[in-house]
Amino acid sequence: xxxxxxxxxxxxxxxxxxxxxxxxxxxxxxxxxxxxxxxxxxxxxxxxxxxxxxxxxxxxxxxxxxxxxxxxxxxxxxxxxxxxxxxxxxxxxxxxxxxxxxxxxxxxxxxxxxxxxxxxxxxxxxxxxxxxxxxxxxxxxxxxxxxxxxxxxxxxxxxxxxxxxxxxxxxxxxxxxxxxxxxxxxxxxxxxxxxxxxxxxxxxxxxxxxxxxxxxxxxxxxxxxxxxxxxxxxxxxxxxxxxxxxxxxxxxxxxxxxxxxxxxxxxxxxxxxxxxxxxxxxxxxxxxxxxxxxxxxxxxxxxxxxxxxxxxxxxxxxxxxxxxxxxxxxxxxxxxxxxxxxxxxxxx
Numbered sequence: 005x006x007x008x009x010x011x012x013x014x015x016x017x018x019x020x021x022x023x024x025x026x027x028x029x030x031x032x033x034x035x036x037x038x039x040x041x042x043x044x045x046x047x048x049x050x051x052x053x054x055x056x057x058x059x060x061x062x063x064x065x066x067x068x069x070x071x072x073x074x075x076x077x078x079x080x081x082x083x084x085x086x087x088x089x090x091x092x093x094x095x096x097x098x099x100x101x102x103x104x105x106x107x108x109x110x111x112x113x114x115x116x117x118x119x120x121x122x123x124x125x126x127x128x129x130x131x132x133x134x135x136x137x138x139x140x141x142x143x144x145x146x147x148x149x150x151x152x153x154x155x156x157x158x159x160x161x162x163x164x165x166x167x168x169x170x171x172x173x174x175x176x177x178x179x180x181x182x183x184x185x186x187x188x189x190x191x192x193x194x195x196x197x198x199x200x201x202x203x204x205x206x207x208x209x210x211x212x213x214x215x216x217x218x219x220x221x222x223x224x225x226x227x228x229x230x231x232x233x234x235x236x237x238x239x240x241x242x243x244x245x246x247x248x249x250x251x252x253x254x255x256x257x258x259x260x261x262x263x264x265x266x267x268x269x270x271x272x273x274x275x276x277x278x279x280x281x282x283x284x285x286x287x288x289x290x291x292x293x294x295x296x297x298x299x300x301x302x303x304x305x306x307x308x309x310x311x312x313x314x315x316x317x318x319x320x321x322x323x324x325x326x327x328x329x330x331x332x333x334x335x336x337x338x339x340x341x342x343x344x345x346x347x348x349x350x351x352x
Contacts, residue, residue: 007035007135008114012105014042014087015118017068018050019060019153020169022161024119024146026075028139029082032117035137038081039117040109043069044101049091057154067172074168085109095126102130119143159348162246174244175346176237176280178253179339180318180325181287182310186335190287191251194339200245205252206233207260221264227271230254234275247347254279255321259314276321283346284325285339286315291332 013032017025033039045065054062069086076082085108089101106113113134116127119141127136143149148164158165158173165173177194179187188205195202207229233253241248254275261269289307318325328338 006037007137009037010109010111010113011036011039011115011117011137012042012109012113012131012134013039013117014044014105016044016050016150017072018053018150019063019158020068020172021071021075021166022146022148022150022153022164023166024140024143024148024164026166027145028117028119029076031139032115032137033079033082035117036115038083039079040105041072041076041082041084042105042108043072043084043086044089044105045086046089046091054154057151059157060154063172071166071169075166098126098130157348159246171241171244174241175247175282175343176241176250177247177283177285177343177346178250178281179285179287180252180256180314182289182307182314184291184307185287185289186291186332187251187287189332190285190335190339191249193336194249194343197340198245198247198249198343200247200249201240201243202249203233203236203240203251205256206236207252207257221260223261223265223267223269226257226261226269230257230272230275233257234279247343250281253281255318255323256314259317262313262317263310283342284318284323285342286318286325286327287335288327288329290329291335 011032013029015025021029029039029041043065045068047062047065050065051062054060065086069084072084076084085105087101087104087108089104090097113131115137116131116134117137117139118127119139121138121141124136124138127134140146146164148161153161153164162170179191181187191202191204210225210229210232237248237250254272258268258272258276261267261272289304289311326342328335330338
């Protein structure tokens, strides 16, 4: 059913366009020749809303604009815009916002779409020649709202987040430690428990490709290891289910450069500055060292010294980590406890 040439669907979409918004946009796009999605923004007001809700940090309008652009990239007749709209609670805000929207679209608006019947009197004044079309006002298709997300958090409503948005909110848990302290096993076990993705330590894969020559490392190895590890993090994050687990990162790569070459790599320092994780789990070397053919530091005194060196390096880089020790069962239980605290998933 076509009801006009030009349609407008707008909102703050804070903290992000959820599936209810996506549903309304798609429905609206079938009713007009061209649809304009308007991301209205008032950064200071939005920050206040997020602080009031307390569960979700503010997301800049540019990110919301990008998500909408991604969501509509296969709909050539749908156009996305950002329009500043001051929020003081006065009708004048709506009037100025409508003027900005009309200027941005640059054409007469035939239809205005929303999910609120209460907007009809306002839209009749702001867009007198346009028809107000209400889509799914009872939220029967997707029972969600921006207010609910801000007040209850995104983890509780994960299935209401579009796939392209989920990576932004997925938590990243990195597990670090010296050789043979159970990192790889714990990462895989946690990924299975939480039904999600994980990233293996790429250094091992890198040297396996070369036939196994960890004892003959070169300066250029470390940047390659760090870069490809970050690439795999990005790939796996796209399919993460609320949380992703990562075996080592750039500080550990820097640590191995110091162990094998007695020098630090400036390029790794820059990568370390950029990387961001939500939780660091540091495994103590108090489990039996296992020689898997790729390890070099098996003596307990050496393990302890290396362990202290890694801790010092993490501290120097400003990393706050949680230390985990004990047998494998205790390590798993402690890790699950910290991950549940992070994700608010109390059921595991």
